[in-house]
Amino acid sequence: MTVPISHETMVWIAKTFGLLYLIALSIIVLGYAYWPSKRKEFEEAPVTILNKEDRPWQ
Amino acid sequence: MFKLHYKLERRAIGLTLAIIGAASIGGIVEIAPLFTIAETVEAAPDMRVYTPLELAGRNIYMREGCYACHSQMIRTLKDDVDRYGHYSLAVESKYDHPMLWGSKRTGPDIARLGGKYSDEWHVRHLINPRDVVPVSIMPAYGWLMERTLRMDDLSSQLAAQRAVGVPYTGEMIANAAADAYGQANPDSNAAAAVAERYGEATNVRTFDGDAQRLTEMDALVAYLQILGNLIDVNQKTAAAETE
Amino acid sequence: MLSQLTKGERQGALTILLAMSLLGVAIAAGGRGDPIATHGFLIVILSLGMAVPVMRHLFDPEPSSARLRSYYDDPSKAGIVLTMAWAAFALFIGDWVAWLLVNPNLTFDGAWASFGRLRPVHTTGVIFGFGGNGLIATSFYVMQRTSRARLADQFSPWFVLIGYNLFCVLAVTGYMLGITQSKEYAEPEWYADLWLLVVWVVYFILYLRTLSRRQEPHIYVANWYYMAFIVVVAMLHIVNNLAVPVSLVGAKSHSLFSGVQDALTEWWYGHNAVAFFLTSGFLGMMYYYLPVRAGRPIFSYRMSIISFWGITFMYMWVGSHHLHYTALPQWVQTLGMTFSLVLLVPSWGSAANALLTLNGAWHRVRDDATLRFMMVAAVFYGLTTFEGSFMAIRPVNSLSHYTDWTVGHVHAGALGWVAMITFGAIYASVPWLWKRERMYSPALVELHFWLALAGTLTYVFAMWNSGVIQGLMWRTYTENGNLAYSFIDSLVAMRPYYIARAIGGLLFLLGALAGCLNIYLTIRHAPLASDAEGSQSKPLYGQPAGGSLQPAE
Numbered sequence: 001m002t003v004p005i006s007h008e009t010m011v012w013i014a015k016t017f018g019l020l021y022l023i024a025l026s027i028i029v030l031g032y033a034y035w036p037s038k039r040k041e042f043e044e045a046p047v048t049i050l051n052k053e054d055r056p057w058q
Numbered sequence: 059m060f061k062l063h064y065k066l067e068r069r070a071i072g073l074t075l076a077i078i079g080a081a082s083i084g085g086i087v088e089i090a091p092l093f094t095i096a097e098t099v100e101a102a103p104d105m106r107v108y109t110p111l112e113l114a115g116r117n118i119y120m121r122e123g124c125y126a127c128h129s130q131m132i133r134t135l136k137d138d139v140d141r142y143g144h145y146s147l148a149v150e151s152k153y154d155h156p157m158l159w160g161s162k163r164t165g166p167d168i169a170r171l172g173g174k175y176s177d178e179w180h181v182r183h184l185i186n187p188r189d190v191v192p193v194s195i196m197p198a199y200g201w202l203m204e205r206t207l208r209m210d211d212l213s214s215q216l217a218a219q220r221a222v223g224v225p226y227t228g229e230m231i232a233n234a235a236a237d238a239y240g241q242a243n244p245d246s247n248a249a250a251a252v253a254e255r256y257g258e259a260t261n262v263r264t265f266d267g268d269a270q271r272l273t274e275m276d277a278l279v280a281y282l283q284i285l286g287n288l289i290d291v292n293q294k295t296a297a298a299e300t301e
Numbered sequence: 302m303l304s305q306l307t308k309g310e311r312q313g314a315l316t317i318l319l320a321m322s323l324l325g326v327a328i329a330a331g332g333r334g335d336p337i338a339t340h341g342f343l344i345v346i347l348s349l350g351m352a353v354p355v356m357r358h359l360f361d362p363e364p365s366s367a368r369l370r371s372y373y374d375d376p377s378k379a380g381i382v383l384t385m386a387w388a389a390f391a392l393f394i395g396d397w398v399a400w401l402l403v404n405p406n407l408t409f410d411g412a413w414a415s416f417g418r419l420r421p422v423h424t425t426g427v428i429f430g431f432g433g434n435g436l437i438a439t440s441f442y443v444m445q446r447t448s449r450a451r452l453a454d455q456f457s458p459w460f461v462l463i464g465y466n467l468f469c470v471l472a473v474t475g476y477m478l479g480i481t482q483s484k485e486y487a488e489p490e491w492y493a494d495l496w497l498l499v500v501w502v503v504y505f506i507l508y509l510r511t512l513s514r515r516q517e518p519h520i521y522v523a524n525w526y527y528m529a530f531i532v533v534v535a536m537l538h539i540v541n542n543l544a545v546p547v548s549l550v551g552a553k554s555h556s557l558f559s560g561v562q563d564a565l566t567e568w569w570y571g572h573n574a575v576a577f578f579l580t581s582g583f584l585g586m587m588y589y590y591l592p593v594r595a596g597r598p599i600f601s602y603r604m605s606i607i608s609f610w611g612i613t614f615m616y617m618w619v620g621s622h623h624l625h626y627t628a629l630p631q632w633v634q635t636l637g638m639t640f641s642l643v644l645l646v647p648s649w650g651s652a653a654n655a656l657l658t659l660n661g662a663w664h665r666v667r668d669d670a671t672l673r674f675m676m677v678a679a680v681f682y683g684l685t686t687f688e689g690s691f692m693a694i695r696p697v698n699s700l701s702h703y704t705d706w707t708v709g710h711v712h713a714g715a716l717g718w719v720a721m722i723t724f725g726a727i728y729a730s731v732p733w734l735w736k737r738e739r740m741y742s743p744a745l746v747e748l749h750f751w752l753a754l755a756g757t758l759t760y761v762f763a764m765w766n767s768g769v770i771q772g773l774m775w776r777t778y779t780e781n782g783n784l785a786y787s788f789i790d791s792l793v794a795m796r797p798y799y800i801a802r803a804i805g806g807l808l809f810l811l812g813a814l815a816g817c818l819n820i821y822l823t824i825r826h827a828p829l830a831s832d833a834e835g836s837q838s839k840p841l842y843g844q845p846a847g848g849s850l851q852p853a854e
Contacts (some may be wrong), residue, residue: 004719010091011632018087018618025080029610032540034605041519042606046598049447049521049589055371057449057516067513069520074509074532077525077613081533081577084617084640085569088633092562117553120483123417123476133626137697137776140784147559148628156484156556157563161623163703164402166788187405195405195794197415210334211547218547218555298579 100276102149104291107224109256110173110212113240115281117215118274120158122199129160130169130285143170144291153224153288165196170286177265180279203266209235228298230255242276243269259287302375303358307369310456315355317460319349328492331550336478337492340471340552347467372445374734376458380438381727381734383466384816387434388720391426392810399803403796405673413477421476421488427715428486428578430469435723436582437462437504440527442730443589444508447524448515457507464500468493480552484567484573487541491554494542501538505531523607526585529613533577541570561628569620576616580682581715583722584612584651590726591655591675593854595665600657604650611647615640625702634695641693645686652683670743670750674725677754681717688713700776705798706768709761716757716809722817724749731823738830741822752812759805767798818835 046049108116119125130151132142139145146169151157160167175183179190184202187194212234220226234236237255240248244262253260265279304312322345329341401407401416408414441458445451452458472489475481481488489497508531512520544554558566592599598607621629621637656679666676688710692701701707729747732739740746774794777785821828 005094007091007094010094014087014636015632018083021083022614023108025610026612029607033606042602045519045521046592046602048517049523049593050596050598051449054446055449056369056445056451056514069518070509070528073520073525073528077532078536080610080614081529081617082536084614085573085620088618088621088636089562089565091571092565092630092633109460121418121479121481122412123420123481123483125418125483125485126417131627131705133699134625135776137778137784138626141775141788146628151560151564151628153559155481155559155563156567157560158483159564159624159627161485161703162707165792167703169661191789193789195402195792197405197408198410198419199415200410201412203381211551211553214551215553215555218545221545222557223559224556228466241600247502263671 099108102152102289105149105152106257106260107153107219107226107230108158108284108288109237109241109252109260110230111207111277112284113215113219113281114207114212114238114274115277115279116158118202119281125158125160127160127162127164127196129163129167130157131159132167132169138167142167143286147289147291150286150288150291153219155219155222155224168282168285172283172285172287175284176182177263177279178267180282181266181275184275185279186300199278202278203263204277205274207272207274207277209238209272212238227255238277239272241280242266242272245269302379303354304361305364305375306358308359308363310454311351311359311361313357313456315352315359315457318348318352318355322352328550332552335548336480336549337550337552338478339478340475340492342471342494343474344467347470351463369451371451372442373452373458374442374445374454376452376462377438377442377730378734380434380441380462381730381820383462384434384438384723384727385813385820387418387426387430387469388813389810389817391430392806392813393424394419394426396803396806396810399799399806402799403644412479418476418479421481422473424486425469425472425476425488426802427576427720429472430466432579432583432719433465433469434462435525435727436530436578436586439586439590439633439723439726439730440508440582442734443523443527443585444511447521447589448512449517450511450514451509453507453514457503461504461507464496464503466501468497471496475552481692482542482544482554482556483496483569484541484556486571487538487567490552491542491544491546495536497538498535501531501535503609505535510513521589522599522602522609523585523588525606525609526581526588529609530582530585531579533573533581533613537570537573537577541566558762564624564627565629565633568623569617572620572623573616575714576612580616580720581612583719584609584728585852587651587655587675587679587722590722590729591672591679592658594669594672594675594725594729595659595662597658597662600654604654608647608650608654611650612644615644615647619644619693622698623702625695625698628702638693638695641690645690648686648690652679652686653678655682658843670746671725671728671740673750674721674728674753677750678718678721678725681713681721681757685710685714685718700772701768701800704768704771704775705764705795706772709764709768712764713757713761715751716760720809720813721753721757724753724813727816727820731820731831735824735827736830737823737827739827740819741827742819745819749812749815749819752808756805756807756812758810759808760802761805763798763801763805767795770794770798 069097117168132138132144132146134145151159183190185200186198213231216226216231216234220231233251236248239250240246240252241262242265243249243258243263249262252262261283264273266273306314325344325348327339329338329345332338334339337589397407398416398419471493473488475493480490482490508528512524543557545557546554556563568706587601588605618640619637621633622641625634661674666672692698692710728740771791774786774791
């Protein structure tokens with residue numbers, strides 16, 4: 001199993017890319033969770049499951 | 059019946075793709091470099107492959123779940139090395155499909171067990187561990203002595219090993235059953251060919267003490283006696299340090 | 302149950318069962334002389350055994366279309382019964398192997414009963430049998446309620462449930478027959494793995510199809526966790542099980558990877574099985590059942606989303622903490638350790654979120670053992686994730702690795718978190734599913750709770766003690782610089798703890814058996830819920846009359 005990239009390059013990519021990806025993903029997730037227009041959706045969602053009616057909407 | 063016409067709407071698909079994206083990166087980043095590692099570290103040209111008998115023994119070792127209690131990985135810690143010997147090198151499990159490093163030492167590590175005890179000790183120990191080590195809690199494997207080793211699939215076992223990258227030659231594959239027999243019967247005609255194909259250092263002995271029959275005990279003991287002896291580890295590290 | 306299926310679904314079921322039995326015949330015939338033949342026979346017997354009742358109902362009339370106006374809960378009911386059956390079986394095996402370490406002669410001279418073969422029977426039985434069935438049964442329940450949509454069809458849930466259990470049976474019987482690929486927590490051989498893949502794809506598609514029938518645009522967060530469980534387990538399963546079979550009619554295969562690559566792949570799989578099978582899926586369970594049972598919305602919905610992505614992203618990096626000080630390159634070990642520490646943030650986020658949801662409902666936790674199961678599960682989840690991050694630190698790991706400490710850690714998670722949340726979810730679901738007012742005997746639930754808690758604590762404390770003692774004995778030197786203890790010395794020192802552990806396991810098993818009995822009695826004898834006939838509302842525990850359902854934030 002040979003891969004055309006050298007081992008040093010692979011390790012370098014692994015060490016830097018991972019960190020950048022972690023930071024980028026954190027920003028995206030926090031942005032998503034606190035996006036102002038999402039507020040209503042996130043406030044309603046946890047309450048809907050407490051709905052007492054136990055049948056499909058159709 | 060499998061009506062897929064419900065449109066699989068966008069949010070659910072988007073969520074799935076996001077999960078795959080978030081979850082795959084870590085694994086790729088960690089594992090990918092390990093496939094290039096072979097080029098830069100540790101080449102061991104003198105390392106030999108398992109003989110058919112040892113491979114069969116290894117399969118028995120796996121079948122019985124020995125790896126659940128015995129590790130085969132000596133860490134680079136002083137007490138590990140003092141107790142079990144030179145720490146394990148990556149190259150030593152290069153032909154282990156799969157590796158048997160283990161995760162628990164209910165019994166001791168056996169990465170360097172080979173040659174430490176006599177064949178007779180191993181046979182007695184496997185038949186009833188408490189005959190040799192009175193406080194042992196290892197299960198008894200007496201029936202290994204009664205079971206004839208399965209030989210008809212040895213060639214295809216080797217062929218499958220070659221398919222995943224172990225350098226068995228066509229000759230080794232073709233003669234797998236004969237080599238297994240020869241390795242446990244030093245007086246037979248097949249014995250010489252084993253040393254020829256797998257190296258002079260190969261153990262050719264009646265492992266279970268009974269030359270009449272090739273048992274699962276023969277195979278397992280042959281495997282246990284090669285553990286840690288596929289390469290000369292001290293010479294290997296000495297060479298690495300002078301480089 | 303069978304006459305609930307449409308004619309087309311019954312015909313489809315029969316076709317698949319007959320095809321399966323033919324496949325079984327082919328395996329049995331082709332694999333003569335190989336252990337795989339036994340599995341061929343097993344497949345024939347099981348599929349024919351199921352084909353008979355299907356044939357008997359083949360020409361029943363079509364079910365009434367009124368069924369489409371309610372949820373399809375038969376597979377969930379069957380799933381819960383199977384979950385409890387696997388719990389009883391696998392916990393029994395677990396306690397047996399625990400006693401084997403006290404008295405190794407309890408194998409009765411059977412090859413199938415030695416520790417090495419029974420241990421994977423226990424692990425597969427609890428993880429895949431008990432845990433997996435619990436996840437499948439509750440996910441069917443939860444995906445319908447949170448989407449307010451009926452399952453997309455009536456056939457695929459049965460295919461998933463029965464097919465999955467066939468996988469579990471093949472796995473467990475395989476080990477006893479000596480069929481294993483020896484990768485921890487992925488022991489089943491190639492053909493069982495392929496079968497699981499088929500089942501898993503159907504499961505995934507069913508989930509997507511059911512979700513797509515929902516009315517609300519938002520997908521409730523519990524489904525995210527269940528989806529991550531399904532999707533990522535598929536990825537892990539495929540990569541880790543890549544292997545070349547020796548023969549198409551033989552059980553044995555050889556792993557594609559070897560040595561270091563295999564070790565990392567195995568623990569990338571192994572640790573993420575913990576993450577996505579034993580954490581993500583059960584968090585999905587928690588995010589539905591805990592708020593519903595407590596009658597309160599989840600404390601912070603945003604926090605559950607952030608934790609979700611944190612867990613999904615970070616767990617993937619940490620597998621290498623299983624390989625500290627080994628032949629694995631050191632930078633990979635350090636990476637694994639670092640991410641293991643960061644992982645504590647989303648893990649505690651989830652645990653805190655669960656406990657804060659209970660704020661204002663503590664009197665219910667006190668009175669209701671079912672809710673208490675879920676509360677204790679959240680506490681153990683927090684403790685275990687903390688312990689896990691701690692053990693991933695290299696110097697700590699040098700002591701804990703290879704010892705019983707690891708076993709204690711795993712069981713704090715498996716008994717304290719996974720099993721407790723599952724029992725809580727089951728005790729909540731059973732009355733709802735079978736339309737009973739409540740469980741037959743609340744006292745038995747109470748008994749189960751205390752047995753489970755006592756068993757878990759006994760087990761975990763015994764293993765912590767033995768693990769630390771073991772680790773210390775192995776590294777103690779005399780003044781002369783020699784190792785102070787032989788391995789045998791450490792083994793002898795373990796004996797009292799092994800006895801204590803086996804007793805802890807026994808308590809836990811007894812609790813589960815009390816649960817089985819109670820569920821049986823509930824299905825058979827508990828009074829019907831007062832409104833069961835008409836109004837189809839779920840009997841929430843102590844549901845207050847409106848008003849108090851605002852989020853706690």
